[in-house]
Amino acid sequence: MSKADAKKFSIGKFLTDNIVTVIFVAFVIVGFILTQNVSIDFFLTELSNRFYRNAFLVMALIIPVIAGLGMNFGITVGAISGQLAIVLVRYHALEGLGGMGLAAIIAMVFASFFGWLVGMLYNHTKGQEMIASLIVGYFANGVYQFILLYLVGGVIPVSENHPMIMTNNIGVRMTVDLGTMKDSLDNILQVPFNWTLLVGGILVLLWIAYRQFMKPEKNGYVRPTMVKFALSAVGCLVIVGLAIPSVLGYGKLGDVRDVPVAVMILIALMVIFTKWIMTTKMGQNFRACGQDQYIAESNGINVNKVRIIATMFSTVLASLGQLIYIQNIGTLNVYGAHNQIGFFSVAAILVGGASVSKATVGQALFGTLLFNAMFIMSPELGQALFGQAILGEYFRTFMVYGVIGLALGLYVWKNNKAARITIEPDEVLDMPVKEALKK
Amino acid sequence: MNIKLILKKAGIPIIIGAFLVIVLITAGALGISVQSLLSDSLRRVGMNGLLVLAMVPAIKSGTGPNFALPVGIVVGLFALVCCMEWDLMGVNLLLVSCLLAALFCGIVGWAYGKMLNAVKGAEMTIATYAGFSATALFGIVWLAAPFYNKKMGWMLGNGLRETIQMDAFDAAQLLSNFLGFEVAGIEIPTGMLLFFLLCCGLMSLFFKTKAGIAIYAGGINPRFAEAAGLNVNRTRVLANVISTILAGVGIIIYAQGYGYAQLYTNPLTMAFPAVAAVLIGGATASKANCVNVVIGVCLFQTLLTSATPVMNNLFAGTDLSEMMRMIIQNGVILYALTQVKGGSR
Numbered sequence: 001m002s003k004a005d006a007k008k009f010s011i012g013k014f015l016t017d018n019i020v021t022v023i024f025v026a027f028v029i030v031g032f033i034l035t036q037n038v039s040i041d042f043f044l045t046e047l048s049n050r051f052y053r054n055a056f057l058v059m060a061l062i063i064p065v066i067a068g069l070g071m072n073f074g075i076t077v078g079a080i081s082g083q084l085a086i087v088l089v090r091y092h093a094l095e096g097l098g099g100m101g102l103a104a105i106i107a108m109v110f111a112s113f114f115g116w117l118v119g120m121l122y123n124h125t126k127g128q129e130m131i132a133s134l135i136v137g138y139f140a141n142g143v144y145q146f147i148l149l150y151l152v153g154g155v156i157p158v159s160e161n162h163p164m165i166m167t168n169n170i171g172v173r174m175t176v177d178l179g180t181m182k183d184s185l186d187n188i189l190q191v192p193f194n195w196t197l198l199v200g201g202i203l204v205l206l207w208i209a210y211r212q213f214m215k216p217e218k219n220g221y222v223r224p225t226m227v228k229f230a231l232s233a234v235g236c237l238v239i240v241g242l243a244i245p246s247v248l249g250y251g252k253l254g255d256v257r258d259v260p261v262a263v264m265i266l267i268a269l270m271v272i273f274t275k276w277i278m279t280t281k282m283g284q285n286f287r288a289c290g291q292d293q294y295i296a297e298s299n300g301i302n303v304n305k306v307r308i309i310a311t312m313f314s315t316v317l318a319s320l321g322q323l324i325y326i327q328n329i330g331t332l333n334v335y336g337a338h339n340q341i342g343f344f345s346v347a348a349i350l351v352g353g354a355s356v357s358k359a360t361v362g363q364a365l366f367g368t369l370l371f372n373a374m375f376i377m378s379p380e381l382g383q384a385l386f387g388q389a390i391l392g393e394y395f396r397t398f399m400v401y402g403v404i405g406l407a408l409g410l411y412v413w414k415n416n417k418a419a420r421i422t423i424e425p426d427e428v429l430d431m432p433v434k435e436a437l438k439k
Numbered sequence: 440m441n442i443k444l445i446l447k448k449a450g451i452p453i454i455i456g457a458f459l460v461i462v463l464i465t466a467g468a469l470g471i472s473v474q475s476l477l478s479d480s481l482r483r484v485g486m487n488g489l490l491v492l493a494m495v496p497a498i499k500s501g502t503g504p505n506f507a508l509p510v511g512i513v514v515g516l517f518a519l520v521c522c523m524e525w526d527l528m529g530v531n532l533l534l535v536s537c538l539l540a541a542l543f544c545g546i547v548g549w550a551y552g553k554m555l556n557a558v559k560g561a562e563m564t565i566a567t568y569a570g571f572s573a574t575a576l577f578g579i580v581w582l583a584a585p586f587y588n589k590k591m592g593w594m595l596g597n598g599l600r601e602t603i604q605m606d607a608f609d610a611a612q613l614l615s616n617f618l619g620f621e622v623a624g625i626e627i628p629t630g631m632l633l634f635f636l637l638c639c640g641l642m643s644l645f646f647k648t649k650a651g652i653a654i655y656a657g658g659i660n661p662r663f664a665e666a667a668g669l670n671v672n673r674t675r676v677l678a679n680v681i682s683t684i685l686a687g688v689g690i691i692i693y694a695q696g697y698g699y700a701q702l703y704t705n706p707l708t709m710a711f712p713a714v715a716a717v718l719i720g721g722a723t724a725s726k727a728n729c730v731n732v733v734i735g736v737c738l739f740q741t742l743l744t745s746a747t748p749v750m751n752n753l754f755a756g757t758d759l760s761e762m763m764r765m766i767i768q769n770g771v772i773l774y775a776l777t778q779v780k781g782g783s784r
Contacts, residue, residue: 124777131776135711139766141765142765142769143766145761146766150754388598390582391583395575401575405571409554412557412559
């Protein structure tokens with residue numbers, strides 16, 4: 001929120017600007033009130049596990065948003081690259097961390113190539129990238145199935161009686177066993193959840209205190225307001241307060257799933273990477289293209305090239321995210337694991353408060369938590385209210401599509417409304433940036 | 440030679456048509472009964488015809504292909520299920536449910552058209568999610584709405600079945616078999632095809648009337664149409680009402696032709712084959728007519744029908760037809776998207 005917005009803060013405006021987030025928070029709270037048998041330990045185990053699994057993938061959406069491509073449903077292509085890499089690695093019976101590392105390298109190669117192709121496609125469908133990205137996911141799925149169901153064995157020779165290949169020696173089986181690649185990242189180091197909360201809470205508290213009182217105001221750094229600081233500090237203290245009795249052996253949180261440190265480090269690296277890249281020349285180019293392609297072009301930026309690079313980044317990161325996802329799941333569902341990735345990730349980041357033109361790391365992480373909380377609560381709520389868990393499952397499917405539709409629709413509607421008031425919407429919306437670019 | 444140039448010169452219909460001829464010749468050479476393939480294809484043309492025709496008014500009005508087809512489909516199914524609940528049989532069931540579907544879809548289509556006017560510039564994306572959400576929402580309706588007719592419930596528990604047999608209501612293939620006959624071993628579902636062609640004819644006539652021309656004018660150049668005194672927002676709403684009604688009636692025709700009404704997740708992706716069909720017929724995201732619909736649905740459905748046995752025969756046991764459908768269908772849509780001029784940014 002910029003300073004101008006903060007000044008005329010009103011509840012109504014806050015609600016309309018964050019309607020999707022508000023709906024989800026309300027849903028989860030109502031869910032907790034209405035369902036008695038959801039224990040906090042169960043909830044946090046499920047939620048944290050889903051967070052480790054999905055956060056990386058969701059963050060893969062940020063760069064295309066900043067570069068003006070909108071929500072990249074085409075991260076499915078990245079997911080497919082990751083799965084192709086796993087199939088290759090497992091075909092040669094490699095496993096463990098080494099197998100995982102090799103899969104990551106292969107996935108990145110595939111994803112760069114496919115991302116380049118998809119990026120070129122987006123350049124040919126300017127203004128319609130989001131529907132194109134959705135369709136390209138379906139298209140890629142067809143090609144992927146063609147490769148794995150027919151080309152493998154049909155054209156590419158495979159060794160006979162390989163356990164991964166179907167009995168007639170053509171095509172890869174429906175599921176691929178991961179061997180010791182299963183949980184390979186998760187298992188590197190695990191620490192208890194309550195201790196993580198305690199240490200994490202204290203560290204974050206120290207960090208925000210440093211930002212508030214010690215860090216000098218220079219290089220564009222502006223100190224947060226006292227209110228903001230107080231809210232964050234209270235939040236940290238509450239978390240620490242909850243963790244202390246648990247660590248001492250009283251109260252709950254003792255049975256929550258252990259934290260996989262390696263995955264958390266990867267997620268943290270992703271956060272740092274995304275923030276860092278925005279400070280580089282390339283990041284500035286992304287931002288310029290996202291604000292206004294024509295002005296970026298006239299400033300000597302090769303817009304098409306920048307957009308392709310952004311798509312490649314997104315695809316490569318998504319392929320790595322899919323590797324984290326699959327090692328957490330434990331087996332590779334060859335023809336199904338990638339199908340919903342685009343929808344779920346986009347819904348998650350939108351729930352976190354992102355829009356077609358603005359997305360941050362914080363929104364991605366918060367959205368992942370909130371979206372998955374809804375995902376866990378929905379069947380429980382269906383069970384509690386109607387005696388049918390399946391009802392909750394239909395409801396959460398509705399929430400996924402509804403949220404995407406609502407958030408995208410509201411965004412376009414607001415922009416169109418702004419366009420009707422002024423002559424040229426971009427002139428007004430992007431005034432500061434354009435001026436900055438002109439200088 | 441440049442692939443794009445070939446595509447531009449020959450056009451998608453010729454390319455897909457040539458591909459289809461190759462598939463049919465292969466089928467003949469492999470000893471697959473071409474007659475039964477063509478019978479099947481005709482049946483599927485009749486079943487899908489109206490759903491594809493629903494694209495025409497939407498494209499002409501400038502909102503692009505109606506990716507929100509599932510909205511009309513689920514509402515049409517709802518009308519059908521209501522009539523089943525009242526235990527209407529045979530012709531009555533079809534007639535009443537079609538009328539009811541038209542009524543419901545008219546209302547829903549109006550609201551949907553209004554919504555599209557609010558999101559100008561991103562209609563296709565929003566429409567897709569409108570369709571998806573409607574399908575998921577009606578998943579809840581099928582499960583929770585108070586329907587009690589034993590013929591369409593589960594053996595145990597509440598809610599409607601995934602597929603409801605039209606046979607139980609004496610309505611399976613009712614329209615298809617009307618005046619149906621066989622020529623040279625090919626079954627002709629006369630009633631269904633006549634109904635489809637009749638609707639195409641009416642659509643062509645409609646676009647010769649004042650209202651039809653207004654829709655068309657608003658689609659070609661909204662600003663010019665506004666300047667000429669047309670209310671473009673209203674023509675867009677009208678076009679989408681027609682499109683939604685066609686989708687609702689279309690799914691009832693589809694259900695009787697297929698013999699089953701399919702609920703729950705089935706309507707989810709039904710828009711894409713319909714969009715692909717009209718594009719294969721030579722339409723673009725901003726230009727379409729009834730000829731495109733007829734050519735497109737014939738080419739696409741015949742290709743899908745004949746590809747399955749041919750592929751199965753050629754590639755011993757590997758069913759490639761599903762992925763071929765995905766690649767052709769989505770490839771054609773992607774190609775059409777690359778031809779959309781301008782953009783919201």
